Amino acid sequence: MRVRFSVLAAAAGLLALGLPVLAHHSGAAVFDNTKKIDLTGVVTKVEWVNPHAHFYIDVKDSAGKVTNWNLELASPSILVRNGWTRHSVKEGDTVTVTGSRARDNSNFGIAQTIVFPDGHKLNFLSAYEDGK
Amino acid sequence: MRQRSIAGFTIAGVALAVVSLLAQAPAGDAAKAKGAKGGAPKGGVGLYQRQPPAPTGPAPKLSDGTPDLSGVWLGGGASDADISRALKPGDSVVMLPWAEALVKTRQSKDDPESNCLPAGIPRGSPYPWRIAQTPGIYFIVFEGNIHSWRQIFMDGRKHPEDPDPAWYGNSIGRWDGPAWVIDTVGFKDKFWFDYVGHPHTEKLHTIERYTRTDLGNMSIEVTIDDPGAYAKPFTTVGRARLMAGTELMEYICQEDNYDLQHISGPAQGPGGSTR
Numbered sequence: 001m002r003v004r005f006s007v008l009a010a011a012a013g014l015l016a017l018g019l020p021v022l023a024h025h026s027g028a029a030v031f032d033n034t035k036k037i038d039l040t041g042v043v044t045k046v047e048w049v050n051p052h053a054h055f056y057i058d059v060k061d062s063a064g065k066v067t068n069w070n071l072e073l074a075s076p077s078i079l080v081r082n083g084w085t086r087h088s089v090k091e092g093d094t095v096t097v098t099g100s101r102a103r104d105n106s107n108f109g110i111a112q113t114i115v116f117p118d119g120h121k122l123n124f125l126s127a128y129e130d131g132k
Numbered sequence: 133m134r135q136r137s138i139a140g141f142t143i144a145g146v147a148l149a150v151v152s153l154l155a156q157a158p159a160g161d162a163a164k165a166k167g168a169k170g171g172a173p174k175g176g177v178g179l180y181q182r183q184p185p186a187p188t189g190p191a192p193k194l195s196d197g198t199p200d201l202s203g204v205w206l207g208g209g210a211s212d213a214d215i216s217r218a219l220k221p222g223d224s225v226v227m228l229p230w231a232e233a234l235v236k237t238r239q240s241k242d243d244p245e246s247n248c249l250p251a252g253i254p255r256g257s258p259y260p261w262r263i264a265q266t267p268g269i270y271f272i273v274f275e276g277n278i279h280s281w282r283q284i285f286m287d288g289r290k291h292p293e294d295p296d297p298a299w300y301g302n303s304i305g306r307w308d309g310p311a312w313v314i315d316t317v318g319f320k321d322k323f324w325f326d327y328v329g330h331p332h333t334e335k336l337h338t339i340e341r342y343t344r345t346d347l348g349n350m351s352i353e354v355t356i357d358d359p360g361a362y363a364k365p366f367t368t369v370g371r372a373r374l375m376a377g378t379e380l381m382e383y384i385c386q387e388d389n390y391d392l393q394h395i396s397g398p399a400q401g402p403g404g405s406t407r
Contacts, residue, residue, distance in 0.1 A: 024245050024246060024248070024257065024276070024277050024385060025240060025243060025245065025246035025327075025391060025392075025395060026240050026327050026395075026399075026400050026401060026402050026404070027402055028397070028400055028401075028402065028403060028404035029240035029241070029246075029395045029396060029397050029400060030391050030394050030395050047388065049387050049388040050382070050383050050384050050385055050387045050388065051248070051383065051385045051387075051388070051389060051391075052388075052390070052391065054388075054390070070390075072390075072391070074179070075259075075383055076381070076382075076383075077259065077275060077381035077382070077383055078179050078180070078258070078259075080381065081179075081180045081182075081183065081378065081381075082179070082180060082181050082182065083181075083182065102394045103394070103396055103397070104394055104396065106394065108394060125179060126181055128181050128182060
């Protein structure tokens with residue numbers, strides 16, 4: 001049991017990093033973990049749908065150009081069981097999102113962590129990771 | 133074996149693989165591993181980090197003495213990442229040459245699971261499922277891919293002589309002591325056993341054994357016998373845990389399967405591992 005506990009503890013640690021856990025397909029088949037994203041923008045839409053919830057943010061670059069990003073979460077059922085609600089991210093919120101970009105380089109990514117201006121955090125499957 | 137792992141996702145894959153173990157681990161281990169802060173209850177399981185711990189106590193029985201398996205369960209009888217990962221000691225998965233060749237050409241975008249089609253047997257998911265026992269027929273109702281159900285006839289009937297192939301086949305059940313034994317034939321050859329693409333044929337015959345070992349836990353063994361694709365039968369081992377205090381939720385995969393258009397690459401596990 002000691003070995004198993006070590007493995008479980010390692011898993012908990014990895015989960016704390018917000019690594020992708022996708023339910024019905026391989027995360028590696030969609031997202032490229034070597035293409036990191038770090039985006040700050042304003043939420044324009046939330047889609048509370050299956051198999052994955054999504055939200056969209058407008059990101060303005062230094063030249064003032066605005067790009068809309070589609071950011072993926074786990075399924076609503078997983079999110080709800082882990083403390084999210086469909087109102088956890090709302091249109092108009094300013095958020096900073098880190099994660100990985102789609103392999104096809106579209107403006108689509110997995111939202112591994114979501115940080116709000118007051119410092120509270122969510123991740124792609126849970127509202128509990130920051131312990132607040 | 134191909135080696136096309138993407139470095140970062142290899143770690144993620146380990147996470148997911150172990151998450152699957154977490155989903156099947158006793159509540160105490162899961163609770164310790166999580167170390168969740170904040171309000172109770174702790175004892176989360178798998179992806180569900182603050183579900184109450186599994187209840188303790190003896191396995192219950194119905195009024196007629198039949199084991200009571202009813203409830204919402206999380207876990208499954210095999211690794212959904214790679215069916216060869218969780219086998220009965222001494223068993224191995226030996227594909228026939230055509231099956232081995234097929235796995236090497238399969239693409240993730242073609243996985244029926246990714247296309248919101250049924251997962252089949254014994255492929256699990258991180259979503260819970262419910263057993264409902266009614267006279268003469270039991271049901272397994274799945275939250276996850278794809279909000280589907282199985283019916284297991286418990287009235288002593290035999291399989292049809294020539295069943296029309298079906299995603300979940302034709303299932304008849306019986307009790308072997310405390311074990312609920314499901315015998316299934318008549319499969320379509322469509323579903324994959326796992327993310328890496330282990331195939332099967334219409335010759336597939338599965339025997340599942342569900343044993344509620346105590347109030348909160350169930351052991352699951354599934355014998356896979358498919359002489360059309362494998363050189364010999366093999367048996368997978370897994371566990372499920374009672375998800376106390378939760379109900380199934382809606383998961384209509386077809387609603388917005390946006391990812392499918394972005395999937396590329398060979399059939400691979402969550403971390404990019406292939407066969």
